[in-house]
Amino acid sequence: MSASDTTTDRGRPAQRQAEIAEYVLQHGSVSATELAELFHVSLMTIHRDLDELERQGVVRKFRGGVSAQPSSVFESNVSYRLRASRQEKLALARRARELIEPGMAVMLDDSTSTLELARLLHDAAPLTVITNFLETIKLLSGVRGIRLLSLGGEYFA
Template identity: 80%
Template sequence: MTTDERSRPAQRQSEIAEHVLAHGSVSAADLAEMFHVSLMTIHRDLDELERQGVVRKFRGGVSSQPSSVFESNVAYRMRAAHQEKQALARHARDLVEPGMAIMLDDSTTTLELARLLTDITPLTVVTNFLETIKLLTTNPGIRLISLGGEYYPTHDSFLGVPCIEAIESVRVDVLFASTSAVSGEYAYHQEQEIVLVKRAMMRSAQRSVLMVDHTKLRRVALHRHAHVTDFDRIITDDQATEAELADLAEHGARYEVAS
């Protein structure tokens, strides 16, 4: 087998991943036709992509979208509701002042906030998200504290007991965080490892701000993260419906709408 032949599956899998991330979900039959290979070959490719945490297989197809029990890959989350996340970040930026110590979780929503922090200095930023760490390393006015732990490729972040212990060793002015779902009285997330880290972050912050775009409202996920009143404020975007905002208000949430 030549080098070119060995590289074909990797190249095809990369192109499959790109297609699924762009479209959310697709059938295996459509992929087989698109890439001119057998259904068996496509299933082998999808098995490998699922092993990497890029996609999730279901009967007859594959998806990169989140469900109540599966969080989506970070590459998919980078694309989802991007404009809404930018609006949330602009709104949250007004809560950050020079001299503060803030904590950012491993969400793509708070990554958008990190992009706006470059001129708010001096500033201390604590995070477990590798994308945020890489983004802020070049800013001399930001003191960056990275939270170690076990690296999770699906989230591109550090989690686990070492991460929680690192969080417990610091105290910050404000935590900016996001989550997968908010419904009724509670915020939810699909993965218990993420929930445990987010709870530790809330305990280590004087104030906690939850940033959730409208696609996450009135949705549920497997694990209960926190009561909506545990957050000092919840920021959502102006695409949230009156019913969704009323649901937040009914349960005592202090919310603001970013435009």
């Protein structure tokens, strides 16, 4: 990824932070100066972004730079995962939804890509959804016509 590879509005902190996090994950570690140059912002802005990403548990700051947190910490951060590659996830979810018909049973894993799909299932009833993702369970609990099964058993709202 380079500055010319993205066309998003880097002026928006949340979007810029998501791109910074992806860049750090791809490269393992990077200097704050390199990030400031790449994202065309001041070093102070980068430090504020890195402080926020560290607070979220996505990265670990060290003197002059930042590194990715271990995978287990990063992967558990649903709020970050929801923002990462959002347009791609939405496109995948829309395409997958076209394949789902009433009466089917679908299994959704604990990815945020399938969470985007779950948001589109309200009109697919009757439907059985099997998942191990609490966020999906919370989203679909109480939706009329959707039978919800978690890997530990049936979920009753």
